[in-house]
Amino acid sequence: NAGVTQTPKFRVLKTGQSMTLLCAQDMNHEYMYWYRQDPGMGLRLIHYSVGEGTTAKGEVPDGYNVSRLKKQNFLLGLESAAPSQTSVYFCASSNQGSYTFGSGTRLTVV
């Protein structure tokens, strides 16, 4: 009954460092998404995937890369972190209806 699991939950990076955020879903959903949420804002779409092996850019893709090698996993990578990427990151999956969200990763870039 896990739903969508994000790891890690918290991370502090130095400017220029790289990291990968992992999202795993156990609902056999085709669609997966990465969003970021900044204070006082709704969620903004970074990248998404409509199936295994496919990815596409969302509203704010710059500075991020993604991969969907397995249907259940969607990885978000930051190659060279910048302070502007300090945010809370949410992964979600969908069956073309409602979404299921993970609990978020709070990332701070110093």
Place this chain on the structure above:
Amino acid sequence: SQQGEEDPQALSIQEGENATMNCSYKTSINNLQWYRQNSGRGLVHLILIRSNEREKHSGRLRVTLDTSKKSSSLLITASRAADTASYFCATVDSGAGSYQLTFGKGTKLSVIP
């Protein structure tokens, strides 16, 4: 850019009162969804209303959709302290094969015991 605009940005009511939040959007939609986010937590899906529906109920929640005005409202009846959270509307555009959601900035609801 963000699709929805929730109104008001913040709302404070007494327990037992009704809370109404409004959402306006810009494009032609397939469906509109409402989500709740407790402080520091992920989003929880509340209700989905399709473009050919005008009203939908789920427990103490009532959602209306007016596609001619490109607007929706969420009514929470008999509010409880546990309803304190931020509420977001989000839309799926017509013909969006990715079913991606576009979110508004949210309404922060405080229910005072």
